[in-house]
Amino acid sequence: MPSKNHFFGKDIVSIRDFSKDDLEFIFDSTDKVQQLKPEEKSELGKGRTLGYIFYEPSTRTRMSFEAAMASLGGSSIGIFDSKFSSIEKGESLADTIRIIDLYSDVIVLRHSRDGSSRYAAELSSNPIINAGSGSEEHPTQAMLDLYTIFKEKGRIDNLNVGIVGDLKYGRTVYSLLYGLKNYNVNVYLVSPPSLAIRKESIFEYEAIMNIMHYNYLDDVIPHLDVLYVTRIQKERFPDIQEYEKVKGIYRIDEKLLDIAKTDLSIMHPLPRLDEISHKIDNTKNAIYFKQAAYGKELRSALLALILNENPF
Numbered sequence: 001m002p003s004k005n006h007f008f009g010k011d012i013v014s015i016r017d018f019s020k021d022d023l024e025f026i027f028d029s030t031d032k033v034q035q036l037k038p039e040e041k042s043e044l045g046k047g048r049t050l051g052y053i054f055y056e057p058s059t060r061t062r063m064s065f066e067a068a069m070a071s072l073g074g075s076s077i078g079i080f081d082s083k084f085s086s087i088e089k090g091e092s093l094a095d096t097i098r099i100i101d102l103y104s105d106v107i108v109l110r111h112s113r114d115g116s117s118r119y120a121a122e123l124s125s126n127p128i129i130n131a132g133s134g135s136e137e138h139p140t141q142a143m144l145d146l147y148t149i150f151k152e153k154g155r156i157d158n159l160n161v162g163i164v165g166d167l168k169y170g171r172t173v174y175s176l177l178y179g180l181k182n183y184n185v186n187v188y189l190v191s192p193p194s195l196a197i198r199k200e201s202i203f204e205y206e207a208i209m210n211i212m213h214y215n216y217l218d219d220v221i222p223h224l225d226v227l228y229v230t231r232i233q234k235e236r237f238p239d240i241q242e243y244e245k246v247k248g249i250y251r252i253d254e255k256l257l258d259i260a261k262t263d264l265s266i267m268h269p270l271p272r273l274d275e276i277s278h279k280i281d282n283t284k285n286a287i288y289f290k291q292a293a294y295g296k297e298l299r300s301a302l303l304a305l306i307l308n309e310n311p312f
């Protein structure tokens, strides 16, 4: 594992830019940040500002970044409702980035376009963190997903991981798959044919990973150690009638748990609509709220690494 911090001053645009060593360095740093005393932690972002711009709705990503920055002793400024910013007057993404770059030390961006974060990173002098770029990627979500698997299962290698739901438009699915390529896992992809994974986006991964495709959850459930559930991304459908055909297609309920391994871990990046029954929430299989909690810790570690040369 590298002992040197490669992330100081760096952008986080795609998880494809991170090696297995990089990911393990981040996981190790996430363990370390949780062990710091509050007064040590609050030195890591002291006097620094996180700027954020969310062109799409967010609950966890924005709040966990803000909470993470606060725990490091820093502050956050930003736009989470573009109606109340100059974006509503027609200001471009480029100009908005140039301005937030003047006022902050690190920038978190969520935008509906693929490639938006890469573009912002070219314009900004301060590091850009991609908090969701269209249906392309959500790298920090995948980092926290992998960290969650590692903490809950004790390993990532040699697991059977199912990913179910909207594999066509779900950006978390792509980042997770790109991250999983660093490990020896079997991946079971489950979706209706109309929401199958975009082959062109995983072209080079299919060749080196063990990826299997299914339409029915019942066929895969008994094999799985981890089930990653995703929301059908209504907002990305060009034709709402197509959404109506597939909404509610998968539902994780107690009946499904009957045929699962007893230690199956159920994950979800959230928000959940009706794809996981609330009755599952109190089972030991449900780890999606824990996953959201790990999100704050992992983002604290990432911010500490980006803002400091030797934080730990």
Ligand code: NCD
Pocket: 060, 061, 132, 138, 141, 171, 172, 230, 231, 269, 270, 271
């Ligand atoms: C996800 C996203 O924005 O891609 N949310 C999140 O950040 N946890 C998932 C989703 O919106 O379905």
